[in-house]
Amino acid sequence: MEYRSWLRQMTLAGIDGDEVTVLLPTRFLRDWVKSHYGEKITLLWQQAHPAIRRVDIRVGKGRTADAPHGEDRTAGGLAESLAPSPAPPPAHAPALARTSTNAGLRVAEEMTAPLDQRFTFDSFVVGKPNEFAYACARRVAENPGCKEFNPLFLYGGVGLGKTHLMHAVGLELTRRGAAPATVAYMSAEKFMYRFIAAIRSQQTIEFKDHLRSVDVLMIDDLQFLIGKDNTQEEFFHTFNALVDAGKQIVVSADKSPSDLSGLEDRLRTRLGCGMVADLHATTFELRISILEAKATRAQADVPSRVLDFLAHKITTNVRELEGSLNRLIAHAHLFNRPVTLETAQEVLHDILKAHDRRVTIDEIQRRVAEHYNMRIGDMVSARRARAVARPRQVAMYLAKQLTSRSLPEIGKKFGNRDHTTVMHACSRVQELIAADSSFAEDVDLLKKMLES
Ligand code: ADP
Ligand code: MG
Helix, strand or coil, X not given: CHHHHHHHCCEEEEEECCEEEEEECCHHHHHHHHHHXXXXXXXXHHHXXXXXXXXXXXXXXXXXXXXXXXXXXXXXXXXHXXXXXXXXXXXXXXXXXXXXXXXXXXXHHHHCCCCCCCCCCCCCCCXXXXXXXXXXXXXXXXXXXXXXXXXXXXEECCCCCHHHHHHHHHHHHHHCCCCHHHEEEEEHXXXXXXXXXXXXXXXXXXXXXXXXXXXXXXXXXXXXXXXXHHHHHHHHHHHHXXXXXXXXXXXXXXXXXXXXXXXXXXXXXXXCCCEEEEECCCCHHHHHHHHHHHHHHCCCCCCHHHHHHHHHHCXXXXXXXXXXXXXXXXXXXXXXXXXXXXXXXXXXXHHHHHHCCCCCHHHHHHHHHHHCCCCHHHHCCCCCCHHHHHHHHHHHHHHHHHCCCCHHHHHHHCCCCCHXXXXXXXXXXXXXXXXXXXXXXXXXXXXXXXXX
């Protein structure tokens, strides 16, 4: 919450030639915003007014800027809300894209979203769950258009680094000398709006020409195109034209091509033709590495106990993990107090509460029964056949692991069984996990599904 109210205090002092000056009321705020959002603010200004070269952030008071829109409290969302308010562009800047009369040029210029300079390969922390996707992205950045990796299809849950990797590919390509105009990155949503706008303004030819002129096209969150048949069709043609010309395509989605039901079959088939890389849910180790890297980058002294605590509590989404850490650091700066476990619990109260949403035993029974294809009634029945007894044991084990219920309470929920039965189930499952890796994977998968 702090971020929003602080950023809201930012005001525009003026624009002078290629320099914008914005004001914040205190030195602390100035430093904080500058170090956390300086680059992003500059980038956003440049995006709105390409003539801008520098954004100067100073201490001072001015008229209040427009309140940021949206309720997104994540760092990314906030940064977005920092976009320069539609203040009138300086009168002496006729070269701005907005005032350009060349419609074709405008289509082309607006085609690509700017790359976030923070999302580099260097700042991406690699661990088991993402090493394959990372390696594929690197390969594409080093050798775009290579058949084996074309298209590169990245998929995985929210906040696991898909967008980060795509930006990293773009940044690396430009670092290696590719002209920025030849690398196009945009969300599928933006793709659709651009397409619709092009149709409306009768610029579809320019739109198509421009898309087909790039060397690398990256479309983020492709699942957005499900049900948007015309846009899908357009994307499909662009896709084919580019791949046939040996150009590189990178696509991300929340599911694998085969699971993206609702996408046209021929598109799904083609998407799966290159390299498909999955970003798995983070592990505790990866979360710790990410937190350590981010704390070091922010030059903040965060005790390892606190990092451990965060990595344990916030398990699904790296964006949230990062947001929580930032919040702690900002809080420590603001009150000039060290980060401790107590302050972490206090400051992150709301986030932690949301994550503490504990799975219920009913839910566990339902999921496990589904998974093993058995009747839910057999979770509480007296049947002892292996086919029902084993899944029941797994469910008991998961109930112990994922809820705060006691053994007797769990026993009661499983057809009034004794707490020693639950205890036995837990140790039996543990033995099997150690002995049988496919069983272990199964249980792990169930656990992940229940936790997400
Ligand atoms: P997605 O697009 O998969 O939803 P993002 O790429 O937007 O996720 O990642 C969310 C946030 O988490 C970003 O700020 C990103 O930098 C960060 N992040 C995700 N994975 C990593 C990682 N392995 N190392 C460093 N930062 C990461
Ligand atoms: Mg994303």
